Amino acid sequence: MKELQLKYGCNPNQKPSRIYMSGGESLPIEVLSGSPGYINFLDAFNGWQLVKELKEAAGLPAAASFKHVSPAGVGVGLPLDSVLARACWIDDLEELSPLACAYARARGADRMSSFGDFICLSDTCDVSTARLIKREVSDGVIAPGYEPGALQILNAKKNGKYNVIQIDPDYEPEPLEKKQVYGITFEQGRNEQKINEDLLKNVVTKNRDIPDSARLDLIISLITLKYTQSNSVCFVKGGQAIGIGAGQQSRVHCTRLAGNKADNWFLRQSPQVLELSFVDEIRRADRDNAIDTYIGEDYMDVLADGRWESIFKVKPDVFTQEEKRKWLDSMTGVSLGSDAFFPFGDNIDRAYKSGVKYVAQPGGSVRDDQVIETCDQYGMAMAFTGLRLFHH
Structure with a gap:
């Protein structure tokens, strides 16, 4: 298939619409069910890049819940404890596969934002994951393959109209990418910078201890940011992005937004909420x-x-403010990534309120010393990656 005609573009009045390969070769995808739209494909292709890269970096199955070209949640295939399983509404399910655990984490980060999401999976969708997808409201899923039983479950969703996309896992895009704005073509080299632990070597704070679990979380945060509309900040804990602040003009507003989402994630695990x-x-x-x-x-x-x-x-x-604050004060060990430098220490002040202990950011601000000093006040460990991750 060399091109795919779409019903319309971003909005119903934007016609005609299609996706195609500029070189005339075949598209690296096959639509197995449904009729994905323009925004569905934007979410699918951005999310596929994220989970593919995260799987390579973490060595674990990865999943993302995408909405309007930014992730609402991201997770890797680590088991969920009983409390988190209850908070994610999956405690009634039988034992989940690692891939299903990854999507449960991604969907459970910000369930309100994930309503009607596009699901992106790094591995072949298995029956366990398909059963989880079946019970959630979503627009579709992209994966490198589907087990026959999983495909049968997904094909029955939305009376057979659920969007199921299979992508060629071996597809490699051209090194130059282009897009048009107002009839003018923009061209740039793809962001092929690999994100790994080498980026976390330059620890600039008095506390230099970043355990392996936090290193994994920082890598998750940075890869998530690489495919999140900027400005963006990402809070991660236990293999799961728990708060993503995307597309804000002010970095401290990103931090507040992501921090508030992380707080909600943790409050949902409180006894007051679990016992409702x-x-x-x-x-x-x-x-x-x-x-x-x-x-x-x-x-x-x-x-x-x-x-x-x-x-x-x-x-x-x-649930009083005093009770909520007491519960939030017990949240610790959170990792925080930023797609560009923190210009002021107020970002760190806000991050501390949501249990942040580990930070990764590019550095390079004229006020780096102030930001480092603020981290030192809270005993945080912060690495300067030297890598900006803007995405537009």
Whole structure:
């Protein structure tokens, strides 16, 4: 297949639309089910690059949950403990494969943002992963292959209209990439810089101890940032991106956004949230929205107007700010990556509130000394990678 006609571009009024190879060769993908759209393919191709590179760097199956050309969550195939499994709504499933664990982590990072995501898998989609995908609201999936049983499960989703894309894992793009803006062609060399532990050698803080688990998390953060719309910051813990701040003009706003998402991820694992008793007929998305409201500051309004009766079997106690802060203060060992240098120490101040202990950033700011000093105040270990990772 040399080209694929699409229904429309980013918006219904943008026609005609297609994807094709400029050299006339065949596309490296096959659509096995559904009819993916323009944005679906943007998410699929960006996400495939991410999980392919992460699999190579980590040596573990990788998955990403993509929305509007940035990841909402990323994970590698490490097992989930019982608390995290409950928070990700998978504790009722039988033992998950490593690839399924990777997607459970990716989907569980920010479940509200992942609603209607495009799923990107580094490995052949197995039955375990397909069963997990079946129960979530998503637009489609891209993977290098599908087990027959997995494909049967996915083909039944959305009455056979679920988007399933198979990509050639051996496909290598041209070293130069091009795009047009306002009829003008931009050309640049692809960002082929490999991200590995060599980037973490230049530790500039008094604390120079970065354990292997944190090194893996920092690599996950940097590879995630490589395919996230800039400016961007990524919090990672235990093989899972738990907070991604993307596309902000101010770096501290990226850090606040990512930090708030990381806080929500951790608050969902608190006893107050895990013990919530939902009505039997509630849908998964409504349950996620209810938890977000319960964690938020406007829950008193929900209690006051009686809406809780349509969500919970039992009226839950208010999760006070003091209780939330006490729980968040127990979160430690978080890793943080930034796609460009931190211009001020305020980013580190905010990161500390979300349990950050390890930092990787390019360095190169005129205020590097201030940022290092702020890290030293909190006992953080920070590496200067010397590598900017802007993505637009």
